Amino acid sequence: MNDMQFLTWVRGTGLDIAVSIFVLGVLWRLFEIYSLGRKADLAAPRDTPGASGWHTIFRRSIPPQGMVKKSPVSYIGGYTFHIGLAIVVFLFAPHILLIKNLTGLSWPALPSQFIDLVTVVTMAAMVVVLADRINKPVKRYLSTFGDWFTWTLTFLPLLTGWLAVQHLLLPYTVMLALHILSVELLLIFLPFTKLFHAFTVFGSRWYLGKINGHKGVAV
Amino acid sequence: MQGPLIDTLARQGVTRRTFMKYCATLASMMALPPAAGRAMAEAMAAAPAAARRPSVIWLPFQECTGCTESITRSHSPSIEGLIFDAISLDYQETLMAAAGHQAEEALHTAMRENAGKYLLVIDGSIPLGLDGAYSCIAGKSNLEALKEAAQGAAAIVAMGSCAAFGGIPKANPNPTGAVSVSDIIKDKPIINIPGCPPIPVVMTGVLAHFLTFGSLPELDSKGRPKAFYGETIHDRCYRRPFYDQGKFAHTFDDEGARNGWCLFELGCKGPVTHNACATVKWNGGTSWPVESGHGCLGCSEPDFWDGGGFYKALSMPADPLKMGAAAAVVGAAAGVALSFANRGKKSAAKSAHETTTLADLEK
Amino acid sequence: MSTAQRIVVDPITRIEGHLRIEAETDASGKITSAYSAGTMVRGIEIILRGRDPRDAWAFAQRICGVCTLVHGLASVRSVEDALHRSIPSYSIPQNAELIRNLMIAAQYVHDHVMHFYHLHALDWVDVVSALKADPKATSALAQSISSYPKSSPGYFAEVQKKVQTFVEQGQLGIFANAYWGHPAYKLPPEANLMAVAHYLEALAWQRDVVKLHAIFGGKNPHPNFVVGGVPSAISVHTAAENKVGGQSGTAVNMVGLQTVQNVIKQMRDFVDQVYVPDTLAIASFYKEWGGIGDTGGNFLSFGDMPMKSFWDTDSYLIPRGVILDKDISKIHPIDLDADNEIQEFINHSWYKYSQGDDQGLHPFKGETELNYTGPKPPYEHLDVEQKYSWLKSPRWQGKSMEVGPLARVLLMYANTECGAHRQTKELVDYTLQTLDVPVTALFSTLGRTAARTLESKVLADSMQGMFDQLMANIKAGDVRTFNDQYWDPSTWPRHMHGVGLLEAPRGGLSHWINIDDGKISNYQAVVPSTWNAGPRDTLGQPGAYEAALQHNHVMHDPKQPLEILRTIHSFDPCLACAVHVTDPDGEELVRVKVK
């Protein structure tokens, strides 16, 4: 298989397989998780404005008071890499095009130099977060194979994408193919690893907000 | 700057200044540093003028004659310049006067007289199906003709994407079993000059290099001269700044298209295509595909015909995703099935509930 | 030549591709029957199946690198026709039609000139004889027939010197082993020298005029097209508003349009001052070829150069129609969809039809299944009683047709009511008068070659009008070049079919496409050389090449098949060929290696 065939495969059959497993996995896992259901709360609710599942989905994106000081690396590194990822994934023109092709939705892109910068910052943040995981007793204690594996799965698309754009290490065609392949691996494993938090985080926050909101606590 | 070649050129009215200019421009085109132009001028000037013009034999196989047409569009050196001053084009079906057995004889004479020295140029792919009956010249299969001609060749130039990589005949489902020259010939130096067709100046430039230095230029992993195929179209494209700014043409006739914004969204394969179109341009520097508004087809890359569609951006799926809907159904079905299993399990646990008593607290 | 002969000439050179012809001569050396065979196939119709119809043009274009744009454009038109048949409001901006016309016309002029000088001329011009010419006399000759500025004695002396050096070196290259000195060459040395000089001039000229294709299509060979218009957006800006800096966004800017204007002028100048005078001058030495190479008198043209729209055939510069039995007083209309009009037969072609090989199939129902039954290579000859070619045999109402410049010129000649074609009539009449030959001389090898020249003039002249119209549109603020409605195949009806017609330099071209679910389900290209070079059909009727060769060809020396080349080249073949000459009894006689 030459590099062009490799690229065409990852853009064609490979993508098809990856997206299919992703869609299949996401639906299966969402059903599996949320079909367990929850009993209705019979306690009389206390109504406080701002205390609800929806509010919590957004409110939890802001660090609670004092916590940034407690664990600056987790917060700054984590926020940087999540926001960076979002920018790179959703505001880079070629990615928007893919999303447009798959969903029909599109929006304006950011200049690629900026995306480039964000990618580097994101990768740096990820490396810092990784170092933190190795150094911090709690994180090291909690970490399993899955944590190292998913870090790699997330890092590879950034690295390969950046290398491809910068024309480093391997010819662009191969690098682009590796980039797409790494994204496909990410898609394939996402529903079955802790990466699935990308989906359940909303459900979790909503439940937290809902359960506590019932008590009048805006969490 | 002295030497037989420069003297010969001088006799033809080429001054040293002209020659230096030519070398500077050639070096620029071949992406060599400016100093190389002077070095090249000196090397070429010092090269001994051949007693005979080197023999070039050009065999057409599964081709469309586009490569031949392309070389006739070469500006510097021009095709007539090559034929009259630089090479002896002893066999070229489209241009040669003789036909039939006279042509065959010219071929065999040239092969005999220049054994071991001639440059063999091949355009078109070679079909292996039906014992080669898909393409025959003089009743002889291309495969046989290639093997015979390759024996005495000093080097082989696979001209165009068909000869270099199999090209359009090899496109899915490859009905005739077409292959490239390098799939067949393993014991001769082969230089691939892909493109559909290749840029004329690339063809003549490589010929000139071989004739001047007697060796092949440096090649990349796909057998292409690095000087011309070392960088991608995208790298050298004048529209690259727009890509970087995120400005794209969305159709062939919108504001972006008229302003010359990046054609990535319209399927341009510039980022994965190694060729010199963006710098050398076409037809005497008049224009080139991207400048005229159509994305690069990627024609100098192997199997570009099966690269997923010319209007699909590289970041778009090469084929429509076929399994997605099925996967969604399967995923939902699996999810629903698991839901029922889980809820069943849960209610079973619930109905088996035995009220905990104080005694139960103690194990 | 005292016995019947069977001759094998393979390859026929100075054509595009691989063609083989088999013919038989009687004892006098006269050809009694000839067989034309395409010996190369790539299966592009098969490769196209299942692909995105918008991509098809690029594949189809690679059918031929000489015709280089016609297949691409025919393919684009086939998809557009499919859309138009399903969605009648679907249209192409006029600017796109004009740009396409300019590109087609430039292709004609470029291709015809190159054919005449580089592919055909060596059949009539003895290069070696040019060495004997007197440059002064050559200059006088040149000046007597044309006002072309490059006609000084010094100019011709230089050309002669160049050829001299070349010949003296002993390496004739592409001119080696040819038929120099053959008695069929009748030009005086001065005319030969002039032609050789123009051979070189034309090489330089053709390089420049293809810039028109480079402006609109990005490159030549194989310029780019797009379904729905042309891909070259018009980029006319002031420098101040110019976003790219020194030059406008696309190649179609002020500089590019100026180049186009220059090319048009260059084309007209060369045709008027070199091509037309040379044709007339050379033809005057070969008038007997006005009686050789008649194909039987059936001509077909699909028409082209829509001034308004592809679907408005009344706006075509070149008319559509069929002429039967040389009767130019009656133009027969063509029904593209009628099952019994355009059909392809394969009795003698290496294909298989699912319903039996004897029937003819309309291209919309066409099938392409390769079925090679010929000899295993290396082979000496083909069995012409059986299948012997990779070409199919297209027929109109069961009749063999000639397509190409002669067909078009005859149709324009027959349409004199239309203003544009008065020029054609005048040109044809002037030519016949100048050469002093009867009108029947048109149906010949000479007529075919002359028609090509005359057509070049008509088209080169028409280009200025097209360009002016384009400029007027731009001036009026209309810069539209592309219709992006229905660009996405997901917006198309599930089942469509269409035909893209185009008059290629070599004749009527048609691409037939069936589209199901946005993908090509069947693709059939019926190309000019299939009409002309196709083998015999079910009824045994010969194709145009075969018929022409069977008309009045007496081989001076079968070892030097110059006569065959003249007639075959007069069609400007677009494939690789071979010629077999077999005994009328079918008995194989002495196999003569033609050397």
Place this chain on the structure above:
Amino acid sequence: MSASLEKGVRVLKEVIDAPIASYFNSCVHCGLCAEACLFYTETGDPKYTPIHKLEPMRRLYEQEYTLLGRLGKLVGLSKPVTDDELEAWKELVYNSCTLCGRCSAVCPVGNDIVYMVTKFREGMSASGHAPEGIIGAVNRTVTIGSPMGVKLPAVKAQMKHVEEDYGIPIPLDAEGAEYMVMLSSMEIINFPEYLAAIAKIMKQAGKTWTLCSTAFEATNAGYQIGNSDLARVLVMRIVDGAEKLKVKTVISPECGHAYSALRWNGANVVGRPFTFKVQHIIEVLGEFQEQGLLKTEGFETDRLTFHDPCQLARRGGVIKQQRNLMNMVAKNFVEMPDAGYMNWCCGGGGGASAIEEGEELRLEAFKKKKSQLDAVKPDRLVTACANCRIVLEEGLEHYQMDIPVVGLTEMIAEHIPDQTAENGA
């Protein structure tokens, strides 16, 4: 698998629901919950990371309710939960967790870890892995009526004592009263002033109220041990009492867990909504203050600070009221760092204070409270939870800090003008 383990697993299967599944899938092992947990911050031992305390339940969830987990169990990649493991986890689930909810407050993906711990305790208790101390408390509550063994006569003695001291009658089993007041046994034994304070306040507010002879004990050890069945038994006593006396509102005393158990969990364990309201005494006081029914005189002048009981503030949504009440009677009120919603637990909630073997750890964790107090150096510490009060006093004594702890209700009552005279006149 032992029968008890089997039962525990069955109970867990019953209680694992969508929020828990969602939470487990959302956890990214970021470890931020550890930073919020005083058992981790004061010991530095990563095993006290809140989410880690749920590890056996996580595995059980995956093995029971996810396809991949089932496969993993099948091929031996995922080990089944054992008695030994649960026994080892007892310390993490009970001793080192006070259900204070700070971890839930900081989790970036929104996992309600306390919610999960309460569910895990269902399985732990059902499988016999609850700590002795809490089991004892449950036993006493169910069999005797109160975790500290207080019976009705003891309550009556207190009532009498208050009536004598303050001259205010304490109603018992008064049908149709607006409020039914609950007590915690700690108040009956250690803080009798509470009952007096209620009497004074109710009198000033002019509200009718009553104690209930069959349901005076508010503490719900069943809730603390995490057993709904036993919690239900205890809640039902209150429900029966309240419905029998037809009161409008039941007042939960100054006890955080009692409030959570009745206010938020009660209806759910009995399986139907209450016919009466449940309010914490601080909520009631807040209402009285708002309605102008609470009038005080004079101010405390020494430096006071307030310890927010977790169940009242963070888990109960009552934060402003206690501050308004403080300001009513205190001139020199200062807030500790992190006070309010993010206040640190005393270290003894959720039943932890009942675990003898957990004392050392509790005292270690108390350093957090110590540092909070060190930051403001109060003269006295006010709170609104009897359990907090006891744990705080223990801790302060251990660290030899001389800061008395007082109940807010009592402090308010002290500032209510003497009503005996008025009324007696």
Place this chain on the structure above:
Amino acid sequence: MPLDAIPIVVINPSENSAAADRGLSGNAPVLLREIAQLTGRLLDSGEASAIDLRALPLTPADLDWLRETLGRGQVAATLEAEGESTLTETVCPGVWWVTHHNENGAVASEFIEVTFVPELLKAHPDDVRIGLEHLELLISDLS
């Protein structure tokens, strides 16, 4: 129709004058530093050097900017050899802007040369020798 009859069709009203909108890639200003460095080297060691402008990712706007910035100096030379070549000294003496056109007038290559006199302008000793022979012939013709 003459081309100048075409009115200017404004497809895009100019929005603002941000560098990016004018097509500047930002690569040109860097070149100035390189040129300065090369000029320093020329002064220090006499070593001439050249920058191939086609080998750099410069937009036409970049080139315009550079040309405008460097300006035109006092010396300009034209060479007629297979198309015109122009060698123009910029306002910085020793920095030359060299443009080679092909026979069709298109720009074939473009350099900035940092040298006292561009190599191309100097007569080659061999040519001078031929010139001398020619001169001697002329002189001998005088007598």
